[in-house]
Amino acid sequence: MKEYTHPDLSDVTLSAAMQTLADPARVAILRAVIASDTGEIACNEIPLQLSKATVSHHFESLREAGLIQTRVVGTKCLSSLRREEFEARFPGLLDLVLGEKTGA
Numbered sequence: 097m098k099e100y101t102h103p104d105l106s107d108v109t110l111s112a113a114m115q116t117l118a119d120p121a122r123v124a125i126l127r128a129v130i131a132s133d134t135g136e137i138a139c140n141e142i143p144l145q146l147s148k149a150t151v152s153h154h155f156e157s158l159r160e161a162g163l164i165q166t167r168v169v170g171t172k173c174l175s176s177l178r179r180e181e182f183e184a185r186f187p188g189l190l191d192l193v194l195g196e197k198t199g200a
Contacts, residue, residue, distance in 0.1 A: 098173065100159060100166040105178070105185040108162040113186055116161035117193045121146060122154050126163065126194060129177050136167075136176035 116122055121144060128142045129135070139151050146154075155175060158164045163182055164175045182190055 098168060100168075100173070102159060102165050102178075103162050105162045105181050108185065110186060110189075113161050113163070113182075113189065116157050116163065117189070119154070119157075121150075122158055122163075123193060125151075125154055125158060126177060126190075129164065129175060130194070136174040138172045138174055 124144060125137075125142055129137050132141075139155050140148075142151065144151055155164070155166070158175075159166060162178060162185070165178050166173050166175045168174075179190065
């Protein structure tokens, strides 16, 4: 069974968080997590036109930046947003990025 590591958010720099949030695919992943009924999502449930390896890379980047937490349930890896922790570390950053309208 695969185990995932999650950083302590005190170890995540603002630069790393902003670099991670600058990628449109990663923002789409976060929006999909938030929009899900359960607040968590498996990587194969996101309708991105990217290879499986690229999607996995994006999930890894989001984990490394402290944005998501992933847990294994059977054969699924479910990821959820670490909103409260991330907001405590970087107040307002998520709302700023996720609230931004695309195409404007």
